[in-house]
Amino acid sequence: MIAEETLIKELKQKESQAKAFEVLVNTYKERLYWHIRRIVLDHDDADDVLQNTFIKVYRNIEGFKGESKLYSWLYRIATNESLTFLKQKSKKAGISDEELKNRMVENLQSDVYFEGDEIQLKLQKALATLPDKQKLVFTMKYFQEMKYGDISEALETSVGALKASYHLAVKKIESYLKEN
Amino acid sequence: MFWSQIKDMKKDKENSFNTPEGYFENFHERLMARMEKEAQTESVIPKSDGFAIPEGYLDRVTPKIMSKTVKESGKVIQLKSYRKFYYSAAAAAAVFVLVFGINWKSTPTVAFDDLANAEIDAYFESNELDINTYELAELVSLDNVELNDVLEQDLNAENILEYLDETIDDIDELNIDYSDYE
Structure with missing residues (x-):
């Protein structure tokens, strides 16, 4: 596996960025997916949030100063994206956060991806x-x-x-x- | 006399409680064993949470992400291939202006003022804007903003005094230069 420092360096250089970003996505997509999935519960929602997370990472990679480890930065973005997603969802439905959480759990009973x-x-x-x-x-x-x-x-x-x-x-x- | 009494009490106290032999020597081992046992009995919480993932999803998601990030920003639009359409596009635009341009004054134009405040509020509430306070400060010139524009309650002397009364414990924290008021 490519060293974190090297990966960050390559992510910030235009000529190596695309390849390095693909490595980043392939390295962390599964871990981040499960992290997000356990917050939003629904697979399609998790898919949306995972993609948004990586889009945010790509847009902000220049600003990543390396003060924390790369994966902890990714987890932070994924967590924020997931919680923001749920907030927007409850606002759109006009219900409280608690009500949304209860509905999410109820929906699991008919979810084909919940075994x-x-x-x-x-x-x-x-x-x-x-x-x-x-x-x-x-x-x-x-x-x-x-x-x-x-x-x-x-x-x-x-x-x-x-x-x-x-x-x-x-x-x-x-x-x-x-x-x- | 007094000290000898205390000494006797202390002696009594020392003798009143006892621990089994070797109690402290193997305390750590016993504690660890108990914690391990407790951890095992935590099995009331299932080891799996039952979530499944569609087959092949993780393979399909990488190209999707790449097309929305790297490929999106690196996309180059070839202008040359559209050159042959320029004349026909210009002609179509001219016809469009001729046909619709004549009545342009009669069609009402929608201005920013026509937007209801409620709609603007709803937009800001339902859309997460990626603007932090520093960026906002750069966008909005302070010269054009009165403090009372952004406060729910108008700021007057009474409110300020009430706030200070409720929140400040020590008046020295404010670092007021009293010479200004003398």
């Missing part, structure tokens, strides 16, 4: 009750198996706060699953 059974559906219902940040930390740690250090860079939150968030999220989900 979960009752317990997975319950898990999504439990996740919908969590604050955005807690849900993000939980899915990044539990399903994407990211390290706290990496999540910390992506979400710009201290490792200590992330651990507390994760612990709280696990307790809430467990008690939701046991009670329902």
